[in-house]
Amino acid sequence: MPNRGDRGGSKTRARIAEVATELFLEHGFDDVTIAQVAAAAGVSKVTVFSHFERKEDLLLDRLPDIADLVRTALRERPDGTGAVETLRRAALTLADERHVLSGLSGDIEPIMRTITASPALIARLRAFSHEIEAELATELGPAFDGDSTLAAALLVAAYRTVAVETVRRRLAGDDLADLATTHRQRLNRAFDAVEHGIGGHSGDSTQE
Known part of the structure; x- marks a missing residue:
């Protein structure tokens, strides 16, 4: 290593x-x-x-940064802030900053096209989804009031769904400013869906 x-x-x-x-x-x-x-x-x-x-x-050398971000966000969250809300805020911050990991960075379309053209890279991203699920389930841990494995799977699937659609629309030529607004809205809807699906453990509230 x-x-x-x-x-x-x-x-x-x-x-x-x-x-x-x-x-x-x-x-x-x-x-x-x-x-x-x-x-x-x-x-x-x-x-x-x-x-x-x-x-x-x-x-895909930035993938480890995602795991680091998740660990830091969950370990340093304020008392009384649930996991769903913590990860929602982290995802919205990446979007607002147009961070490369959000898919909204202005100069990453060539990389997106390279990834979508390679079955090997797509397979690696799919494998990473399982890896980050396991990492997230571990971070949620036994203190989580619910099924941490299920929660992790739902959270990863929610974010992945938004990210994939954002990439698809970028490659289709959508206006980046409009897409950033839609991306943020879809993130909130996705995290709302997770919160309600595994509800009762965090008391999270939607951030518009």
Whole structure:
């Protein structure tokens, strides 16, 4: 596993991901090899795999940030704030900031097109959904007043549904400002649906 505490290692990791992304956008994900990425980045294949477990992670290198965000939001939430409301607020903050993880960043359409054109990348995203479900269920833990596994699955499915539709509409050419407004509205509806579906444990309220 990569040593993320190593500043030099972090710079190397970022450089490899940057070079790999450029190659994937230019040639397509499936047509670029790890050897080509290593050569372009000026490192060995061993070095690439010391920072990335799989080829897909070279392009999807921000996925671990989602797990970090979920953990931080839940662990640092104010007393009396439920899990659904906490994650709603985190998702809305990403949208308002046009964070890359929201799908609303202005310059990520080429990456979106590369992902949707690659079955391997789509499969990796699906696998990650299961991984983040498990992470979320663990964070909710035994103190959660309900079925934490079910709650995690519903929360991930709700966010994924909104995100997939946002990507579809971006690639269809929808106006980004209008889409950002709709994205926020759909997030609120999605989290409302989860809250009511597993209701009674958090006392969350809708944020319009």
